[in-house]
Amino acid sequence: MSDRTEAHVAPRATAAWEPRIVAFFCNWCTYTAADLAGVSRMKHAPNVRIIRVMCSGRVDPQFVLEAFAKGADGVLIGGCHIGDCHYVEGNYKAVRRVRMLRRVLLGMGIEADRFRLEWISASEGEKVKLVINDMVDTVRALGPLGLPERFHEWDRELESLQRTVEAPLAEARVHGR
Amino acid sequence: MADKPKVAFYWCASCGGCEESVVDLAEGLLDVVEAVDIVFWPVAMDFKRHDVEAAPDGSILVSMINGAVRSSEQAEMVRLLRRKSRLVVAYGACAQLGGVPGLGNQFDREQILRFAYEDCPSVQNPHKVRPQAQCREDGRMATLPDLHRVVRTLDQVVPVDYALPGCPPTPRLLGQAVTQLLSGDLPPTGSVLAPDIALCDQCPRKDSKPTDLRLDAFKRPHLTRFDPQKCFLAQGLVCMGPATRGGCEAACVGGNMPCSGCFGPTSRVKDQGAKMLSSLCSNIAATTEPDIDRTLTTIPDPVGTFYRYGLAGSLLRARVPRQR
Numbered sequence: 237m238s239d240r241t242e243a244h245v246a247p248r249a250t251a252a253w254e255p256r257i258v259a260f261f262c263n264w265c266t267y268t269a270a271d272l273a274g275v276s277r278m279k280h281a282p283n284v285r286i287i288r289v290m291c292s293g294r295v296d297p298q299f300v301l302e303a304f305a306k307g308a309d310g311v312l313i314g315g316c317h318i319g320d321c322h323y324v325e326g327n328y329k330a331v332r333r334v335r336m337l338r339r340v341l342l343g344m345g346i347e348a349d350r351f352r353l354e355w356i357s358a359s360e361g362e363k364v365k366l367v368i369n370d371m372v373d374t375v376r377a378l379g380p381l382g383l384p385e386r387f388h389e390w391d392r393e394l395e396s397l398q399r400t401v402e403a404p405l406a407e408a409r410v411h412g413r
Numbered sequence: 414m415a416d417k418p419k420v421a422f423y424w425c426a427s428c429g430g431c432e433e434s435v436v437d438l439a440e441g442l443l444d445v446v447e448a449v450d451i452v453f454w455p456v457a458m459d460f461k462r463h464d465v466e467a468a469p470d471g472s473i474l475v476s477m478i479n480g481a482v483r484s485s486e487q488a489e490m491v492r493l494l495r496r497k498s499r500l501v502v503a504y505g506a507c508a509q510l511g512g513v514p515g516l517g518n519q520f521d522r523e524q525i526l527r528f529a530y531e532d533c534p535s536v537q538n539p540h541k542v543r544p545q546a547q548c549r550e551d552g553r554m555a556t557l558p559d560l561h562r563v564v565r566t567l568d569q570v571v572p573v574d575y576a577l578p579g580c581p582p583t584p585r586l587l588g589q590a591v592t593q594l595l596s597g598d599l600p601p602t603g604s605v606l607a608p609d610i611a612l613c614d615q616c617p618r619k620d621s622k623p624t625d626l627r628l629d630a631f632k633r634p635h636l637t638r639f640d641p642q643k644c645f646l647a648q649g650l651v652c653m654g655p656a657t658r659g660g661c662e663a664a665c666v667g668g669n670m671p672c673s674g675c676f677g678p679t680s681r682v683k684d685q686g687a688k689m690l691s692s693l694c695s696n697i698a699a700t701t702e703p704d705i706d707r708t709l710t711t712i713p714d715p716v717g718t719f720y721r722y723g724l725a726g727s728l729l730r731a732r733v734p735r736q737r
Contacts, residue, residue, distance in 0.1 A: 276727060279610045293695070296687070296688070297688070298682075298683055298684045298687040298688065298691075298693045300687075301727070301728040302683055302728055303731065304683075305730075318700075327696035331695075331702065331705060332695055332697055332699070333690065333691055335694070335705050335706055336690050336694045336709050336712075336715060337687075339709070340686070340687075340690065340715045340719065341718055342473060342718040343519065343715060343732070344731075344732050344733065345732040345733030345734065346733055381733070383733075390562055390563050390730075390731070391569075393485075393561055393562055393572065396485070397485075397489060400489050401489045404493070405493070405496065406447050407467065
């Protein structure tokens with residue numbers, strides 16, 4: 237076992253690869269700001285899939301982990317500035333969770349820059365554009381995270397069971413053992 | 414003898430505590446042996462793999478499998494038992510969630526082998542000998558199973574019908590499960606054979622849990638003298654009760670220790686660690702990033718705290734290896 241090298245096949249950035257970013261935007265501020273950016277005809281990178289939530293405090297850490305596990309290269313949360321939360325303290329809950337979740341992600345080998353929390357009020361359409369463009373650039377430089385591809389790669393070691401367990405049993409049945 | 418239902422027990426990457434818990438049925442074990450025919454149980458009986466291979470497919474009523482799956486031998490055995498069994502039960506936290514062995518998923522295989530055979534302070538191995546997959550001696554070839562790249566839960570390797578949670582499952586839950594499975598009145602596939610409610614609901618200290626915790630710092634259990642009556646969270650200790658399934662009869666709380674989460678999540682939760690993180694961190698008092706960070710650093714090992722039993726089965730499964 238000692239001479240085996242770890243053939244970590246990391247997903248590579250090919251020419252066709254584009255960063256995929258999942259964004260959770262608060263209904264009252266950042267989502268409205270994204271709307272404003274749209275009606276103001278501002279252009280930002282098209283790599284972001286925006287999901288509207290009622291509050292940044294509604295973003296369960298499970299949503300973030302699931303986004304990464306299903307193939308996101310980055311996750312962005314947008315909420316109201318501190319003091320402006322429609323539900324008074326939802327954004328405080330968000331920032332507390334985000335600070336800890338960032339440490340968990342680092343512990344699991346996911347770079348801090350793939351996960352971002354920004355306060356963007358309803359009037360800050362320009363900031364939506366800047367944050368998205370900046371995050372897309374940052375994640376593009378990091379390259380693909382590609383968790384689904386990694387999971388698939390890890391699970392290739394189970395494929396040999398077909399040869400070691402399933403096939404001999406089938407053969408035994410043929411020979412009537 | 415032949416008409417008794419056949420039962421198999423098997424262990425994978427586990428400590429042996431799950432086997433102990435079967436023996437903890439005490440005299441109840443005699444009733445089990447009376448009711449069933451145990452056809453395979455490596456820790457207690459001398460049946461071999463070829464005995465299982467020789468059994469007709471589906472001839473075993475239920476295989477109770479404990480431990481996480483870490484090696485090729487374990488993966489082969491559970492695939493074999495799955496084929497021979499009508500029901501497979503993930504027995505205990507390691508089989509259900511990955512358990513403590515699942516924490517190995519924070520490291521790659523080389524790191525684990527280097528520590529275990531070279532760097533560990535209690536190891537003397539000047540020639541840096543490591544186990545070989547194959548070794549020839551006196552003209553004979555000895556082989557060892559392959560250490561898998563990641564630790565897996567049982568249901569990441571074979572379809573699993575039921576899970577019996579716990580580190581280890583309690584004798585009461587095991588007794589109930591055996592009775593239920595033998596009666597033929599089977600719960601829906603995929604069920605966890607324990608109440609589907611958080612431990613806090615069954616906790617004897619429930620009444621002392623404040624609605625607003627407002628925590629300033631977390632205390633370490635080994636540095637703290639606990640109040641034996643008061644909610645652990647209210648005392649500033651990380652207690653996994655809010656994110657953990659009940660059914661353990663609050664055994665740890667009864668022993669004046671906070672819950673560490675071995676019963677896994679309820680059915681509404683996908684990722685126990687994320688849910689606990691969410692509940693705990695939103696309840697701290699700090700409102701600015703530096704103060705929040707100061708409070709949160711009093712949890713020195715977040716992955717080990719929130720995913721003590723659940724890392725292998727979590728959404729992220731294992732640490733992303735560093736790029737080379």
